[in-house]
Amino acid sequence: MPKSYLAVAAILCFSFSGPAPGQTNPAPAPHVIVISLDGFPAYALRDPAIPLPVLRKLMLEGAAADGMKPVNPTVTWPNHTAMVTGVGADQHGVIYNGLPVRGGDGKPLRIEPWIPKDELVQARTAYDAAHEAGLTTAEVDWVAVYHAATINWSFGEQPHADGAVEREMINAGIVAEDQIREWGREPITLRDDIWMRAAVHIIEKHKPNLLLLHLLTTDSVQHQYGARTLAANSALILADRQIQRILDAVDRADIRSQTTIFVVSDHGFKSYHHVIHPNAILREKGLLRGEGAQVDCDAWTVSEGGTAMVYITRESRRADVVPELDEMFQKVPGIAKLIHPADYAQYGYPVVRDGGRMADLVLAASPDYAFDGNTKGDAVADVPAGATPGTHGYLNSDPDMQEILVAWGSGIRVGARVAVVPNVSVAPTLARVLGLHSFQTNAPALVDILRN
Numbered sequence: 001m002p003k004s005y006l007a008v009a010a011i012l013c014f015s016f017s018g019p020a021p022g023q024t025n026p027a028p029a030p031h032v033i034v035i036s037l038d039g040f041p042a043y044a045l046r047d048p049a050i051p052l053p054v055l056r057k058l059m060l061e062g063a064a065a066d067g068m069k070p071v072n073p074t075v076t077w078p079n080h081t082a083m084v085t086g087v088g089a090d091q092h093g094v095i096y097n098g099l100p101v102r103g104g105d106g107k108p109l110r111i112e113p114w115i116p117k118d119e120l121v122q123a124r125t126a127y128d129a130a131h132e133a134g135l136t137t138a139e140v141d142w143v144a145v146y147h148a149a150t151i152n153w154s155f156g157e158q159p160h161a162d163g164a165v166e167r168e169m170i171n172a173g174i175v176a177e178d179q180i181r182e183w184g185r186e187p188i189t190l191r192d193d194i195w196m197r198a199a200v201h202i203i204e205k206h207k208p209n210l211l212l213l214h215l216l217t218t219d220s221v222q223h224q225y226g227a228r229t230l231a232a233n234s235a236l237i238l239a240d241r242q243i244q245r246i247l248d249a250v251d252r253a254d255i256r257s258q259t260t261i262f263v264v265s266d267h268g269f270k271s272y273h274h275v276i277h278p279n280a281i282l283r284e285k286g287l288l289r290g291e292g293a294q295v296d297c298d299a300w301t302v303s304e305g306g307t308a309m310v311y312i313t314r315e316s317r318r319a320d321v322v323p324e325l326d327e328m329f330q331k332v333p334g335i336a337k338l339i340h341p342a343d344y345a346q347y348g349y350p351v352v353r354d355g356g357r358m359a360d361l362v363l364a365a366s367p368d369y370a371f372d373g374n375t376k377g378d379a380v381a382d383v384p385a386g387a388t389p390g391t392h393g394y395l396n397s398d399p400d401m402q403e404i405l406v407a408w409g410s411g412i413r414v415g416a417r418v419a420v421v422p423n424v425s426v427a428p429t430l431a432r433v434l435g436l437h438s439f440q441t442n443a444p445a446l447v448d449i450l451r452n
Helices: 003-016 053-061 076-085 126-132 164-171 177-181 188-206 217-225 230-252 278-284 315-330 341-347 423-434
Strands: 031-037 063-065 099-102 109-112 137-140 153-155 210-215 259-264 274-276 299-303 307-312 335-339 361-365 369-371 380-382 405-409
Touching: 031 076, 031 230, 031 423, 053 230, 053 259, 053 405, 076 126, 076 423, 109 299, 126 137, 126 210, 126 423, 137 188, 153 164, 153 188, 164 177, 164 188, 188 210, 188 217, 188 230, 210 230, 217 230, 230 259, 259 423, 278 299, 278 315, 299 369, 307 315, 315 335, 315 361, 335 341, 341 361, 361 369, 405 423
Parallel strands: 031 210, 031 259, 137 153, 137 210, 274 369
Antiparallel strands: 063 405, 099 109, 259 405, 274 380, 299 307, 307 361, 335 361
């Protein structure tokens, strides 16, 4: 055999025989999965009468907090954004399930959900940092992530039949194209199931380093049937079973040894029996006139369940309207507190800027009361007999608003238990597990649940 062939053979043998003496194989890339069960209250996880075998097994084999404290307002998008940015609404800027859009002088505001992430979210996210570090990212029904350039694989809240992941699933027979095209008409239980199928598909086919998954049935059921009800507990039990599908997918993808799972929620839930109609109060006082597209108003209120945001909509009348608002709302039964801009910092609300996102006044409800957006009717009304609706949005000092946190898998300290922690600590903890040293926030990572 010619010497040149022998030389090449020797080089190839050396190249494929493993690392050189003294060197070690690089550690396998980490995989982190965040499962958000919308509206899963911390008090439910603490209740031994609710059978939650999967979550409790993860707690036994991993770590858990007594609860997580959400940021204000205690609604879905602000708190999901807090968990991936490590900052509150005063810095990330998300105060609704969308962007408040002003309708012009004397016109109501609307909340627009389909705003590009780079416009809506005013802080760097953990998935931004992961993407910049060369890791792969994915989301299924995550929020405030519309058109995010740092997400590799997406199956969104509103999937599209021509989307890349959607086409993969349709071609593989995992979902029917008609189910995607008729998405808005499907019940939330089926949508949750398809979101689960999407997450399983992405794990098995693409093995992303970071996957963000959000499920909604828990929230929808509690809104309709109330907290601490048979219906609510049944939805929580179903959500527990869904987690097992992710664990099974991790095993089939053969990535268990390098996978870390965080199970979280975004807020708790409360039932209520009385409804406050702040826009109807504005109408009664002459600050809101007309109906539908013809509404003309000097102020407008956006209700978020346990709180409501009041905006001055006609600047020429600001000096007169501000004291009127204080006088009228202080007298309404069920309004526990009026929060003014001077006090926003202590509640974590953004500062008020001309034409900006933040309201000019925040109303906070008493227990058993909630706000809604009706522009007509009595100032305060009872819910219909036999109804037991539930909501969130109450101030984050309310323990019923606390969320869950369970961590399991690679890098998690077995048996670790911590007290109630702030949910802004989730992002730096994810970053530490993923090795994202460039991602820095003022929130501390949850080092007590980590092995190193």
